[in-house]
Structures are given as C-alpha cells and as structure tokens.
Amino acid sequence: MHAPNFNTLCERLQQKAYKITPQRQVIIKALLDNCDQHLSADEVHAIVKEQHPEIGLATVYRTLEICASLKILHQIEFGDGCTRYEFAKGDAHRHHHLICITCGKVTEFDDDLLETLEAWVSKKAGFKIADHQLKLYGYCEDCQHPG
C-alpha cells in the first residue's frame, strides 16, 4: 500500500552509481503499480513482458536484488517456494502479514504493539533487535463466513 515516489527511487539508485536504464525504470514502475501485492520475480517479469517482451528474467532478478540491497525493497517468503518483494517502510511504520490458510490471501496489518515485546526480548536475551518479521496464519474474513 505504501507507494514511494518513482523519481526518489531513481535518485537512490543514482546515488549508488547505478544507471537508470529503461529496463530498471519499467521494472520499478511495475512494482509501484502493484505495490499492494507481494510479487515474485516471475510475476514481475510477466507484467513487464506485456509491454516489453525483450526484458529478460535475469534482469528482473538483478534489479530486484539491487533494490533489496538498497533497502528499497524487502524480501519475504510466504512458503510458496519463491521470494516475494514489497516496498520497505521506514522503521516508524511497522506492519505484519496476515496469511489466510484457506485461500492464501496475504493482508497487511499496521501496528506498533511489538515494541513492548521487543524491549522484553532485548533485555532478557541480550539481543539487539534491528528488524522483525511477524506472520500470522489463520482465516480471513471471507473464509470464516463462506457462501
């Protein structure tokens, strides 16, 4: 849901001496157009190929890799065998993933309630927390009330 600005993203690439090639622009736009999804490399490639059949899957992988290394994208795995991507949010904007066991739908949920827990873990385990990832598996509203 959180959609960064296209030009800002390009600048962040340039700052690290990455060239703004047409392929990278197309891929980033595809991600922006679908920022409510959690696309896989293959899915990004499929979208991009519609208008630009010449773009190769390897280029998609390489672009996603760069964006992940620049913390523009986050990589997540929902257990379906491939890595998926979402735009990284700032530290202040934490969110979790609600994964429906029945239909597989993934919803995001914003909240900051983990703060207390993190403070506790930090103190108890001597572990300095930098990031977290919470997945909640269960049943979405549609699947709870079928028909």
Added chain:
Amino acid sequence: MHAPNFNTLCERLQQKAYKITPQRQVIIKALLDNCDQHLSADEVHAIVKEQHPEIGLATVYRTLEICASLKILHQIEFGDGCTRYEFAKGDAHRHHHLICITCGKVTEFDDDLLETLEAWVSKKAGFKIADHQLKLYGYCEDCQHPG
C-alpha cells in the same frame, strides 16, 4: 531444545498407518539428536549418511514431509534458500526466533507476550489467528561484544 520422545513419535506415525522403517527411525533419531539445531533436508541427510550411506536424500525429504504433515515438525525459512525443520511445540509453548545479522546464529526465545497483539489484530482485522511466526533480526551477544 524441546525434544519429544522417540517412541511417542513412532506411535504417531503408526496411528496414521505409516510404517516404521529403519530409514525413518534413523532420520527421526538424527533430528532428536540435533533438536537444538534447525536442520535442512540436506543437513539431515549428511548426518544420516555417516552411519547409513545407503539412505537417499529423497527418503529424507519424504520423511520430513510426513512429519510436517503430522505436525511433528514445523517448517521454517531463514532466508538462506532452503527449508529448515524444528520439532513442533504445543500451542501453549510459543517461541520466536532471534536471527543474528552478523553471524547468522539462530536462537530461540520463549514467551507469550504476543497474546495481546493477537487479540488486537483479531478484533481489528477480523482475522482468526491459528498460528504465528515471529522472527527478530539483530545482533547476538557475541557479535555485540566482539573480541
């Protein structure tokens, strides 16, 4: 750390009409001997092959698959490209994973503090939670105080 009883596990397999073959016994014992680790299929295979070189990787995969389907094992992914396994704990015994960004070590942390958060999400998002998975990325004690 949570180590179930070998015989109990065999009984659970038998109850579902799975045969207690020597291969399965060896694989389960390897998992029990390393219940403080989060082994991958390949790692289980390597351990098992030391004493039983005839056991194939496919058999390891198939056994892990069965155990996962019986909820004897949980599958987790730490982002290193392969599925890892740990013994499932009962609902009452929740735990999280602390993953060190520096050395990659995975520690477990028990706690029930997610209860409040789950109640909140449940109410706010209309999502019926069945299970959860929390990964905390950061720096373990050793990596915080090197040398």
Added chain:
DNA sequence: TTGCTTGCAAATTATTTGCAATGCG
C-alpha cells in the same frame, strides 16, 4: 569512450517424481 548493463543460454541449487526392487506389518 568506457565500464556498467543486458539478453540469452547454460549452470546451480533445492526439491519432487517415476519406477522397479525391497521389505514392513
């Protein structure tokens, strides 16, 4: 111009599957 990028095909890695032989119950 010049080194970063790209597309393609081949290589890798994790996991699955087909099948004949084997063995648990």
Added chain:
DNA sequence: CGCATTGCAAATAATTTGCAAGCAA
C-alpha cells in the same frame, strides 16, 4: 503376501552466472 516404501536417476523450479553485444553517463 500386498502394498507402502526405498534408492536412484531424471524432472522441476527458482535463481545465478558467463559472456559478447549494447548503452547510459
């Protein structure tokens, strides 16, 4: 004895990589 199970090799699937040609800066 019958059917689940096994080992092996081949098949998939996701991702990576080598390399010559192309292009952004």
